Structure formats: structure tokens, C-alpha cells
Amino acid sequence: MKIIINQVPQGGLYLEEEASAKELDLETDLIRFRTPLKLNAHVFLITNALTVELNIRAVLFSNCSRCLEEFEWKINKDTQLNYSLGSRDVFIDLSDDIREEVILDYPIKPLCRSNCKGLCVQCGKNKNQGGCNCGST
């Protein structure tokens, strides 16, 4: 998302854009995206500063680090970004900051649910789907 400074009117500017997770280099071995990122921005220009109230949304999927099942999760984040402007600045590119905001929300170990029971160490059965015959509980 780029903001061209002289296109921001007095009362602020609303922008709605989609951004590709690939282009922002957001996909990892553990975390992939189902949808592009949806960006909603409210941009204000005050003398030598640009303020962006930003909402970032996306649907992601991962494999649970305990039971290995694939599951979907969402990012829906509000944040505010501030830029001081130099006299030669023509536009501000938000991409790096957007990337950082999203990565901050990544779990270190993705879990399908907080109480995921994981796999039986003996037979490998997913214990969320009921007990197995190994005698372990």
C-alpha cells in the first residue's frame, strides 16, 4: 500500500486495498494464506506528519504443531502508523510496516485449539478424535 502525499485531502483519505501475502513475503513453512490481505486505511496529513489508522484482515491456515491437522485462523488487527515527512517525500510505502504488524501476530507454535490433545505417542492416533487402544489416556 502506497500513499501519495499530495493526494491526501484536508479531511483525510479512506483507502481500501488488497495485498498479496507472497509479495509481502509473509508466507513461511508453518503459516500460509487463504486470502489476500485486506487493508482498510484512514489517512490523515498534519503538517509534516502522516498518520494512518489501519485495519488488516486475512484468513490463514497452518498445521497444528501438536496434532498436525490443518486448521484455519484469522488476523484482524487495528494499528496506527506514523510517518514524519521530509520536504522531498512524494509517497509513503507502508509495505514494510504492514509486514511487521502481521508477523508480530504469528504464533510461535500454531495450535488448532488451546487444549489440543495431540497425537498418541504409541500409535500416532489423533487424541482429539477419541481414545485409542494403547491404554494411554
Ligand SMILES: [Zn+2]
Ligand atoms: Zn491440534
Ligand SMILES: [Zn+2]
Ligand atoms: Zn495410541
